[in-house]
Amino acid sequence: MVEAESQGGVSIRGLRFSYDRGFAIEVARLDVAAGEQVLFAGASGCGKSTLLHLIAGIETPEAGSILVRGTDICALRGSTRDTFRGRHVGMVFQTFQLLQGFTALENVMLSLMLGAPTLDQPRVRAEAALERLGMRDVHAPVDRLSVGQQQRVAVARAVVTEPSVVLADEPTASLDPANAEAAVELIRSAARVAGAALIVTSHDPALRSVFTRTVDVSQFGVAAAAGRKGAAR
Amino acid sequence: MRGGMSDMTIVLRSLRTRTLATSVATALVAIAVALLLVLLSLREAASQAFRRGTGNIHLLISADASPLVAVLNGLFYANAPANPIPWAKFKEIQEGFPWQWCIPTQLGDSFRGNPVMATSEEFFTDFEPVAGMPFQFSDGRVFEEAFEVVVGSTVAKEHSLSVGQKIVFAHGSGGSREGGHEHADHPYEVVGVLQPTGSAHDRALFTNLVSTWVIHAEERRAHETEASAADAPNPKGAATAAPSSTAADGHGHDHEHDHVHVDEADLRDDEKLITGILLRIPTRPGSDSSASIAAQFDRMRRDVSITVAQPAQQIGRLMALIGDIDWLFLAMAVVVLISSAASIMLAMVSSMELRRRQVAILRVLGASAWRVFALAITESTLIGLLGAGIGAVLALVGGQIATTFLQERVGVVIAGAVDPRAAILVAAGAVVLAAIAGIVPAVKAYRTSIARHLRPLA
Numbered sequence: 001m002v003e004a005e006s007q008g009g010v011s012i013r014g015l016r017f018s019y020d021r022g023f024a025i026e027v028a029r030l031d032v033a034a035g036e037q038v039l040f041a042g043a044s045g046c047g048k049s050t051l052l053h054l055i056a057g058i059e060t061p062e063a064g065s066i067l068v069r070g071t072d073i074c075a076l077r078g079s080t081r082d083t084f085r086g087r088h089v090g091m092v093f094q095t096f097q098l099l100q101g102f103t104a105l106e107n108v109m110l111s112l113m114l115g116a117p118t119l120d121q122p123r124v125r126a127e128a129a130l131e132r133l134g135m136r137d138v139h140a141p142v143d144r145l146s147v148g149q150q151q152r153v154a155v156a157r158a159v160v161t162e163p164s165v166v167l168a169d170e171p172t173a174s175l176d177p178a179n180a181e182a183a184v185e186l187i188r189s190a191a192r193v194a195g196a197a198l199i200v201t202s203h204d205p206a207l208r209s210v211f212t213r214t215v216d217v218s219q220f221g222v223a224a225a226a227g228r229k230g231a232a233r
Numbered sequence: 234m235r236g237g238m239s240d241m242t243i244v245l246r247s248l249r250t251r252t253l254a255t256s257v258a259t260a261l262v263a264i265a266v267a268l269l270l271v272l273l274s275l276r277e278a279a280s281q282a283f284r285r286g287t288g289n290i291h292l293l294i295s296a297d298a299s300p301l302v303a304v305l306n307g308l309f310y311a312n313a314p315a316n317p318i319p320w321a322k323f324k325e326i327q328e329g330f331p332w333q334w335c336i337p338t339q340l341g342d343s344f345r346g347n348p349v350m351a352t353s354e355e356f357f358t359d360f361e362p363v364a365g366m367p368f369q370f371s372d373g374r375v376f377e378e379a380f381e382v383v384v385g386s387t388v389a390k391e392h393s394l395s396v397g398q399k400i401v402f403a404h405g406s407g408g409s410r411e412g413g414h415e416h417a418d419h420p421y422e423v424v425g426v427l428q429p430t431g432s433a434h435d436r437a438l439f440t441n442l443v444s445t446w447v448i449h450a451e452e453r454r455a456h457e458t459e460a461s462a463a464d465a466p467n468p469k470g471a472a473t474a475a476p477s478s479t480a481a482d483g484h485g486h487d488h489e490h491d492h493v494h495v496d497e498a499d500l501r502d503d504e505k506l507i508t509g510i511l512l513r514i515p516t517r518p519g520s521d522s523s524a525s526i527a528a529q530f531d532r533m534r535r536d537v538s539i540t541v542a543q544p545a546q547q548i549g550r551l552m553a554l555i556g557d558i559d560w561l562f563l564a565m566a567v568v569v570l571i572s573s574a575a576s577i578m579l580a581m582v583s584s585m586e587l588r589r590r591q592v593a594i595l596r597v598l599g600a601s602a603w604r605v606f607a608l609a610i611t612e613s614t615l616i617g618l619l620g621a622g623i624g625a626v627l628a629l630v631g632g633q634i635a636t637t638f639l640q641e642r643v644g645v646v647i648a649g650a651v652d653p654r655a656a657i658l659v660a661a662g663a664v665v666l667a668a669i670a671g672i673v674p675a676v677k678a679y680r681t682s683i684a685r686h687l688r689p690l691a
Contacts, residue, residue, distance in 0.1 A: 050684075053683075053684050056597070058596075058597070058683045058684050058687075059684055078601065078602070078603075079601030079602070079603060079604070082596060082599055082600060082601040082602070082604075083599055083601065085597070085599060086597075086598055086599015086600070087599065091597050093687060097590070097593075097594050097597075097687060098594075099246075099591060099594055099595075100250060100591075101246045101247070101249060101250040102246055106238060106242070109237070109238045110238055110243070110595075110598060111598050111599075112238075113237075113238040113239070114595065114598040114599035114600045115598050115599035116599075122237065122238070123237065157598075
């Protein structure tokens with residue numbers, strides 16, 4: 001385990017991940033400080049989502065380290081990595097990825113149950129997280145919610161565990177410009193309240209003005225020498 | 234949901250979102266478990282019911298073709314025996330050995346499909362329908378005179394018979410609802426109603442031999458008279474009853490014959506026919522066996538005019554014959570159980586695409602690969618558990634229905650109680666099979682790629 005240079009945030013050093021299709025991403029050094037909000041920009045297919053998955057420990061790189069809250073998530077194995085992810089990384093997806101058959105409140109409580117089982121009063125925390133984001137009917141099944149409400153549930157689920165970092169993968173891709181701006185603001189404010197670092201990926205140039213710092217992920221892309229070396233989890 | 238979340242909540246929701254597949258898989262497990270339990274319980278209970286249905290007799294004599302047929306006809310009323318035994322033969326057997334008791338029986342008539350047995354009073358005082366449990370009357374008494382009848386508990390209940398009622402028997406097999414013509418000239422008075430015995434005798438009626446002999450003698454003689462009149466040159470001479478020395482059986486005759494009156498004293502020897510003899514050899518107190526049983530059995534077997542049966546032995550043979558068949562049924566039930574496990578696996582695997590996405594979300598939220606493996610196993614185990622529970626209830630209800638059916642139709646009381654050990658074993662087998670069926674989908678869940686299944690759907 002490598003000590004973090006940026007306690008509470010994300011520090012990437014000497015990262016290399018190769019795809020099957022002869023393309024790789026290499027990140028020599030990248031830091032996101034605790035509480036910082038960063039946009040990962042770049043054209044579709046440049047590796048934004050992959051970088052996010054690497055930070056979340058969903059993908060494993062061939063080389064390098066990714067410190068999340070001072071812990072190298074790449075060095076963690078098996079259930080230790082899953083537990084760490086659940087506790088310290090919150091994720092918001094483009095299509096929300098809510099669990100069908102569960103209510104809004106249950107989706108948020110599941111995040112606490114699986115990611116932060118030691119936090120007390122999970123129900124109160126989940127209700128508070130949803131209310132802060134303007135969700136009224138917390139007992140409604142998620143498949144009956146509007147797109148905007150589903151997004152609120154997804155954000156509440158990502159921040160309820162009080163993570164060190166929130167990763168939002170193309171959260172505005174399926175929204176019109178007005179709703180996209182509102183969605184990003186929702187995520188930013190939730191991350192701010194949770195005290196978490198925020199990394200948002202988007203190919204939408206309009207978002208560059210919203211974030212004080214933008215990282216162009218395209219710069220990390222290189223041609224891979226041979227086939228893929230990294231492993232998906 | 235008001236309470237907390239748990240892994241069981243995830244499993245239950247997963248089952249609920251696939252209601253149809255879950256229901257079908259559960260129903261299949263339930264049917265298989267119920268089938269196995271009913272077959273297991275009936276297998277043992279049927280054997281016991283047949284064994285105890287032979288009562289306390291040692292030997293049964295009839296003129297049937299085989300000892301097994303003799304037992305099924307004479308003690309379980311399967312059919313009326315076709316061949317009679319002359320009264321003289323009964324007397325010869327009765328006097329040939331110092332029996333504890335020797336009871337003649339005659340079957341042939343019926344009452345609304347129920348067999349009528351003509352016998353002696355000793356049938357109620359000495360013979361025990363179930364060893365150690367003599368006949369008891371819920372009302373009335375044993376027949377004392379001709380044309381008095383004692384009715385079994387099931388007959389009394391089915392046809393609302395009570396002491397004092399007059400009933401008419403039909404000529405013919407008790408196995409047929411149609412029966413033959415009715416002996417309308419000779420109504421019988423119900424003088425006793427028996428308590429249930431749990432044996433085939435509950436659906437029979439009992440009267441004395443003289444009544445039956447008189448009825449059949451009158452009919453036979455009337456036929457003989459009609460036949461003589463038809464042959465005679467002067468038809469006017471037909472009105473006189475003139476008994477013939479040749480006794481035809483009289484089955485299938487025309488019933489518009491003239492009435493001929495016969496008294497007990499008028500009965501000829503060839504009109505005193507019986508169809509069975511129940512025998513018990515004296516034993517020491519507290520013992521049901523005697524070396525004389527085998528000796529007497531061997532002695533009487535040499536008489537080719539009769540068939541001698543040791544009922545207990547014949548029932549043992551019957552059970553051995555049935556045993557092969559019910560193993561086949563048991564094997565089929567086990568195949569159904571295995572098929573139901575396969576259906577659980579198919580139901581879970583067929584929904585794998587949706588499940589993989591769910592698994593990927595759970596993994597992102599912090600669930601380990603082993604945890605999602607356990608969730609899938611729990612899900613299939615739960616289907617097995619639910620199916621086994623429903624199956625056990627079905628077995629109880631099904632066993633009760635089978636018991637009622639067998640008692641009413643076959644006259645064999647089968648206490649279809651499910652043996653708790655068998656129930657636990659079958660239920661545990663179903664649950665284990667269901668758990669095993671969950672392994673394939675669980676492995677698939679374990680190996681689910683999070684990244685691939687979190688991509689937005691096209």
